[in-house]
Amino acid sequence: MTSPAAPATGRRSRPRFDPFGGLVERWLRGHTLLIYLFLYVPIIIVVVFSFNATDRRVTQWAGFSFKWYESVLRDTVVQSALLNSFIVATSTAVLATLFGTMAALGLQRAPKWFRTPFEALTFISIIVPEIVIALATLVFFSSTFDILNPLLDWQLKLGHQTIIVAHALFNISLVMLLVRARLSGMDRTHVEASYDLYGTPWRTFWQITFPQLLPAIVAGFLLSFTFSFDDYVITTFVSGAGSTTLPLYVFSTIRKGVTPATNAVAAIMLMITLGILVVGQFLIWRNARRSGQRGAGMASIVAEQSR
C-alpha cells in the first residue's frame, strides 16, 4: 500500500490505489441530492397544503380541494393586489427593457469618460443592498414632493408610479447587462456584410442586430417582470394607499400565521413566475431553433450573468 503523498515513481499511476475514491464520489452525489431536496421540499409543501380542504390546522390533511383558491380569488383585496402587481410589473418590465436595451446599444459607441462612471453606477445599482436603495428612494420622493407639491396644481404622492420608477432602476441595469453580454458575443461579420451591401444603419439594426439580441431582450423583459412582481422591500417603502401589491398582501397575512388561504396565494404567485419562466424558455428555444443558433436557454442566460 502506498501512502497518498508518496510519488509513484517509475510507472504510470493511473489505476493507483485510492481507498477513498468511492466514498468521495458517493458523498458528492449524496450532498448534491440533499441540496436539491433542501431547495424543493419547502416549496412543494406550500403547494401541497394549498390544496388542503381543512378549515382548522394547516398541516392536518383533510382531503384535496380547490376551495382555498376559490375563496382567495373571490377576495376583493387579493384581486386588487393581483391587479396592482400586474400593472407595476408590466410597466416596470416595459420601461426597463426599452431603456436598458437602448443603453446597451448606446454604450457601444460611448466615449470612455462616459462609459466608466456609467458602468460604475450600473454596478452600484445592483450591488447596494436593496434596503438602502429603498430608503434612499423614499427620502428622495418625500423631499421632492415637499418641494414640488406647493408649486403644482395636483398632488404628487406615493403610489403605482413611484413603485414603477423605483423598480425600473435595478431592472434597467439588469436588462443592460444581459443585452451587453449578448452584444459582445455577437458575430459582427453579418453587420459588416450588411454595410458592404449598402444597408442603412436602421435596416441593418432591425434585420441583423435586433434578431440576434432578441433572446437577451426577451430574457430581460421576463426577468424584470418577475423581479418587479415579486419585490417586497422597495415596494413596501415607496407604495402608497391603494397600491398594495401581492407580496405586500402576503407579508401582512403572514403575521397572522400560516393558513391554507395564504398557502393558496403563495402558490398562485409561484405559478405565475414559473409560468413566465416556462414561456421564456420556450420563446428562446424556438428562436434558437429557427435561426439555427446554439440553444441558449433562459436558465443559462441567467446563470452566465453571475460570473
Added chain:
Amino acid sequence: MTSPSVAASPIAVRPARSIRTGLLTGLLLLPASLWYLILLVTPLAIVVVMSFGNASRLGGYEPAFTFTNYASALDPTRITPFITSLILAATGTVLCLFAALPIAYFIATRAGSRKSLLIVLLVIPFWTSFLIRTYAWLTLLGPDGIAGFIGGITGDSGFRILGTPVAVLIGVVYGYLPLMVFPIYVTLERMDRTLVEASKDLGAGRWATFRQITLPITLPGLITGSILVFIPLMGEYVVPAILGYGRVFLIGNQLVLQFLEARNWPEGAARAVILILIMLVSVVFYLWFANRGRKTREVSVL
C-alpha cells in the same frame, strides 16, 4: 466618434454621419443616465447629507452639520444589530460556501449530459419569489414540522426553531445559495481538466490535487459568490422579519423601524451610510483579492 467597435464600418468615417451617430448615442443613453442620476445618485446623496442633520420634533429633517447621528448609531448600547448582522452574514456566507462547493463541483465535473437540467433546477427556486420561499419554511420549521419532531424526541415540548438565529440562518442559506453556486460552477466549468489529470499522473492524492489545483483555480468564483451573498445578507430584512419573528434584530429591521415607523430619518440615514461603508470595504477587499488571485493563478499555470 471613433470608437474601436465602429471604426471597422465605413459609415462611421463619414463626418456627416458621425454627428448623427453621436446624437443617436446620446439619445440612446439618455433615459438610463437620467434614471441613474435621479433615482440613484441624488437619493444616496440626500441620505448622506441627511445623516449629518438633526431630527426635527415632527419627525422631519432639520439642516445641520453634526455627528450625533453617527455617535448614537455606533453607541455601544445600540450597536447590537450591527454586530448581529455581521456575525449572521459571515456565518451565512460560510455555510453557503460549504453547501455550494460540492454541488458546483458535482455539476461541473460529474453531471455529464444532465448538466443543463441540474442548472435549470437551481435557477427555478432562485427565480421564484424570495418572500414566498422564506414563507415556505414557516410550516417546515414550525411546531408541526421539524421543531415539533426534535421536541418530541428530546421530550422538550417547548422546543422552537422559529424566532431563533438558526431559523434565520436556514432562511438566508436557502435564499442565497444559488448566488453562491453559479459563480463557482462557472469557474469550475472553465477549468482545464487536464491539470487535474496531470496532478494525478504525477502521483498527487485527491486531497493534494484539490488543495493545490482545483481550489486555487476556483478561488475567484468562491470570492465572487461570497461577495454576492455577504452584501445582500448584511441588509437582509425579509428573513429575520418572518423566520426570526423580528426577535432576531438586524440592521435591516432597524432601518425599516426607523424609516417607516419611528420616522427618525437622520439617525436611520447614518445607519444606512455605515451599511454602505461596510459594503464598500468588502467590495474593495474583493477587488484586491480577485486581482491577487488572478496573479497567483497565472503563476501556477506557468
